[in-house]
Amino acid sequence: MRSPSLSPSKQTPEAQGGGGASGGCSSKKAEPMACCSNLGLKRGPWTAEEDELLADYIKREGEGRWRTLPKKAGLLRCGKSCRLRWMNYLRPSVKRGHISPDEEDLILRLHRLLGNRWSLIAGRIPGRTDNEIKNYWNTHLSKKLISQGIDPKTHKPLNPNPSIHDHNKKDSSSEIHQQSLTSTYVPFASCTLGNAMISNGDGSNSHDHQFVGTDHHQQAAVPKKDLMRNNVIDEGMIMSISKDGDDDDMMINCCPDDAFSSFLNSLINDDVFNNQHQDDQDQHLDI
DNA sequence: AAACATCGCAACCGCGGCTTG
């Protein structure tokens, strides 16, 4: 195995045309073949000089305006490339080195809750980037789960028919995982669910949030798509209270990000609690 | 020592969603 702290950029002189196939960073249909290759912009590994230019510029001017940043910073890169380099490597807060067991555990639990929402997961793990976590998942954790007989996508046992398992096998890690998986969903059973109108601060409202709370946690507005997309909840769980833009709309004046953050915290804590609770019960049964 | 296989990471691509005019 080689050291995880690979040299920053692979520092091959001049771009080797890393990454994928041809084509620029063209975005939507309206956006013409804009950046990178088509405009003679550089691609591939970053040099130390480029890193310095980018870091210096962002220190002076701050992040953002990625589209125009390269030109102003004197870089022959597209904005996307600059943003990626900054976010994943140059940002001072980026932590390097091995993922600790604690972090690994957190990633597993968050992935079980959120699925492949790497940016959301990364947001809960200080100093780690979505790219790093995604890579770590793909190269380590998914294989680890598979070797334990767990489907890394669903976090359920790979064997569709658990009845053929030897029930005396107490050590089955997938069994333990399945228990904790089940416990993860328990909090939602007692959730208060309903559609909520979120004030966007400009007088407009959004219907795309779900009102979620438990007996012991503050109710919070969570982007509905974030919950549904990963089967944290499904359509069937949504109560159809649909009131359109009148004064009866439920207004929640809070930042969805903060709410989602605390919501995740509560889920993670629930997860820990339920796992411990389950362990206690198991020990009790073993006696 | 050389050739081949595998691993791990940085970087790219394309798409969707948000913002702005």
Next chain:
DNA sequence: ACAAGCCGCGGTTGCGATGTT
């Protein structure tokens, strides 16, 4: 209300490093 532009995300690729034969 609509269109165009920009940003951010998740999936994928390419390549150097390392391990194995």
